[in-house]
Amino acid sequence: MSEFTVEAELAGTVWKVEAKVGDALEEEDVIMIMESMKMEIPVLAPETGKLLTIQVAEGDTVREGQVLVTMTASS
């Protein structure tokens, strides 16, 4: 099973973390919601897999490209 990271697609603030470590996520499930450009922007699972680690906390400011979580692909 290959491990991969999910990075912030844009700079902003982590507003709400929706998923938990160990969750089995489907492609496009919401992992967390960021606040940027006056919008609540969801961070989505790029593919089906399990959430391994969450590397940011609510309220954190993140840069574009910063690793937010790690996952393992289910296939």
Added chain:
Amino acid sequence: MSFKDQLSELANRQKNALAMGGQEKLAKRTEQGYLDARSRVDFLLDQDSFREVGLLAKSNVKADRDCTPADGKVSGFGRIYGRDIGIVSNDLTVKGASSSETNAKKISYIKNTATRSGMPLVFLGESSGARIPDSMGAEAMSQAGTDPQQYCRRRETPWASAILGPCFGSSTWYSCISDFLVMRKGAVLAVSSARVTSLAISETVDSEELGGWRLHADKTGLIDAVADTDGEALALVRKFLSYLPAHSGEAPPVVPLKDWTAPDKEKLLELVPVERAKTYDVRKVIRAIADEDTYFPLKERFGKAAVTALGRIEGQSVGLLATNPMIKGGAMDPDACRKATGFLVMCDSFNIPVVLLTDTPGFLVGVEGEKKGAPAHIMNMMHALQLMSMPKISLILRKSYGQAFLNLGGGRNSDEMAVWTSADVSFMDPGIGASVVYGLNPNDNPEAHAEATEKLRTDTSAYDMAAVFGVQNVIDPRESRSYLCNALKTHKNRKTNGVGRHELANWPTYF
């Protein structure tokens, strides 16, 4: 030799050519779940429509005459949905479908005939690159490149490619200059193989990393679609071509009334939240506007803040270009602009009118975008939109701010613009504007910031635009489909029967 003997010889030669690289190699492919070059042709084309040319072609190297059936590239003509096309299918079981002097002539023949006669062209890619040792040495290289138009694209007819195995050399080149490129998972698209690359740079290289589907779907944006199997990839080629005309001199085919159905328009009121801060998936909006089951996304995993898709409205092919608030809030980044530019080029080349659906907080700003040359990508897209001569109908669903407003058809950059009642148009988000214009920080001074935001929020509505004829109409979201359909009819160029000027047809095939 009597005719009887001659005919027997012909039959024997044909049988040997049809046997491809031999039973053993073919059986191995079947075991792996891959179709062979000829089965692919049969799967792709309408039943029994394949007319092969060059079956008895072989290597020009005499010693290889008996082991190069069809010289590794199956070529000919056939039909898809009743329309004629030209096709080249690489046969990996014959010398790795490597490029040779003879099979280069075959490709050239199919390509030139299809272009001259106005037929789409399909390449089924799976080849190892130049044939070695035939192409080694200065003398051999001097025979290469004798066709000065070999890789020249003027988009006279549509080209579609499927990457169905390892693709290096010419099958990579032809794929990259196609209008549609689908890749089967497990296939590889690269300049040269992992083995050759590893030897050249003295570093172990993994095939997937070098040119796997994830790389091209997510990072390079070279491919338009991904398929799990050969069959699925070939079905996507058929579907893609169904939206396009056979050549640039005609309008795309129209699906008759009995063969399309309208989606449930009531959904449109639920799909888009009225609150500006909330996001949603614009692909659901597109599905609720286009004819059912006609949404055909291109580069869905790349530059995702923009959605580019083919579809139909009342049977008529349309290009749908939308910002997607679910990704980056709908703020287009350089990749989204590159994708949009390529899409406009294709639509302009093949007489497909474009519908632009907008909900965007503006272009994505930030250091990462600037490093990728964001301003030039924004202007490439704008340039393409302004050169495009097909009807452009723009619809603002909710927000449209700044230069992005213009890039998505605002001002006179579309032939007609309508807005939903929820539209909100300005130079930038009022909340950000309050900080910029009045120097107010929402954390330090929330009340003054809120008051200033509210002040900037006035005069940004659909009716403010309509009052100065900045838009042609304000519409009920549920009328979107019928409105767009009528607008497309109004702006169709009757004088040319819907054929455009194609000023983008010679633009690059990658941005």
